[in-house]
Amino acid sequence: MKTDGRASLFEALSIVEDSLADGYHSRRALPDFAVIIESPSTGLRMEPAPANDSLEAIAAEAARCQKCRLSAGRNRVVPGLGSTRPLVMVIGEGPGAEEDKTGIPFIGPAGQLLDKMLAAIGLSRETNCFIGNIVKCRPPMNRDPAPDEQAACMPYLERQIAILKPRAFLAVGRIPAQALLGAKTGIGRLRGERHEFHGLPLVATYHPSALLRNEELKRPAWEDLKLLKSILDELDQR
């Protein structure tokens, strides 16, 4: 734990106080040493962010990682990319062929559509979003990442969240929506409403590759983006 004085401890405690009254929505940045996690089963608690952790350290560890079978088939690990003080953390499923070649998330056709979707509500990876994935190595033939592969990779995502401290999450596709919400229902049931993850708002929507296959999903996806935008506007007013 960073000991940068009592001021940041009091700042954290006052945010906890607000959170107990009203849920955690504060736009005030949390002090570096803490991330607030709210879970319906355990209530609010504070978890220390490892003192010397960094996005670079996570990327370097992920590049050497052999915790699951996906490491055997990867060309490049795809640790994630974007703003280091993001308003929104966008979480996809896992790298595809283009991403595996380049190490850059969402760079293929689905990624280009994702960028347009984000731009429509004033978001971009260059300015205010960080783009990550549930698994950081490409599943063979783009199959779903298996539960043990997701579990093996989750600590990297948790560490990224602790460092980045986003204000909201956008889960794109069934796999991230189910993984982050601990749900088994399909994306059609998970989308369209505000959820909470780590005590912060989370909106789930269709994966852009599903939108490329099925035009009819574009309208509900647009509704989801408008929902996210309204949540961000609400956070802005606090």
Ligand code: URA
């Ligand atoms: N699909 C994903 O879910 N993530 C990527 O990075 C690319 C495509």
